Amino acid sequence: MSKEDIKKQIRNAFDHRVAVRVYSDQLISKEDMDFILDTAWLSPSSVGLEGWRFIVVDKKHIPELSAAVKDIAWGAQPQLETASHFVLLVAEKNARYDSKSIKDSLVRRGLTEQSDLDSRIALYQAFQTRDMQMVDNPRALWDWTAKQTYIAMGNMMTSAAMIGIDSCPIEGFNHTVLNERLAELGWIDIEKEAVATMIAFGYRLKDPKHPRSRKPREEVVTWLAN
Template sequence: MEEKVIKRKEILAAFQFRHATKAFDPNKKISDEDFQLILEAARLSPSSCGYEPWKFLVIQKPELREEIRKHAWGAQGQAPTASHFVVILARTMMDVKYDSEYVRNQMINVHGFPPEVFEAIQGRYKTFQEHDLKLLESERTMLDWASKQTYIALANMMTTAALLGIDSCPMEGFDMEKIQEILTREDLLENGRLAVSVMVAFGYRANDPKRPKTRKSIQDIVQWIE
């Protein structure tokens, strides 16, 4: 029981510690062991239907970071100073449509479904995408769905970092078309099978937060239906 109390305190302390770090200490680097653990938290994250519709670009090349920074108003302080800068990509309609080769490979070769089992459940995936969530209405609808999955991995990465005493900052403030152009030119989007979803920087804060963390009360955001 005492051990559980300690774990609770550690978890809450990590969430209190974490804040959207605007600038990192460029002289402090995350160890390879710690960053691999952060990446492993992403890899082990859940996704709808088990599709894992993501890829993680760890951008360490200074010139590429600077080019990204020019079109990312939300990464002005983070891109140049972060120990590790990650662009999270989401898979597009080409890969996550129920009848794609990507889905077939994911279910049979990654998850180990026998081919006949996959064939039997493929219709369920079709109904889910076509009718239940109406994901096939447009390329953007499907991309937004895939991007929602990447945010699960994003949250797990940041929480893992916080538990290790490592700072982070998620970023949506960027010109999507410009970033797409840059990554396409660098041949990082697998010929249109990937698109930028969100960015996240990791490192050690240069300065402490100017004010304490503020959130709504639990009563304002939770309603129990009994």
């Protein structure tokens, strides 16, 4: 396939993708969900931390999710009723430069010499302390990993759109209560992690009534003049 054909295919997927709230009865195959999840798994993360987990809630388990969170997930009402799958994007808490998960990420990437590990961890200490000013702020540390889950979110929505699967990103819920309830279900370890966002997946029941609205392109894309 030529580059132009690939660009057209990607552009078509972007034109077709909208946030779909109501889905048909058609279920997504496990194979297709695994394809979508691969694009989350393979997403880039800051310092290669991979401070995330993706919990797949299939049609069989959606009633359990719905019973636990429907009253506080105002942004997920029709999706909880009709989606084929939900994916919960879970972000790690307290990923400090001196945590085990930071060290594990370095080892995973091939750093084994203690001196190399020490110098990289010193760099991350400066990054988290001086540059990002998050090191003594649990909320800021969590925000750092949470915002990285949005990269995986975008990749999943795009890969789904490329194979004709619809989705809706969802952050319309009471964060504290949702996480407490999912901890009660045993789905997350609230000491170590929290759900940042969710995505509903399925096949649209019908096309949207309204055309997609966007700001004029020139308002959001700036080329610097020479």
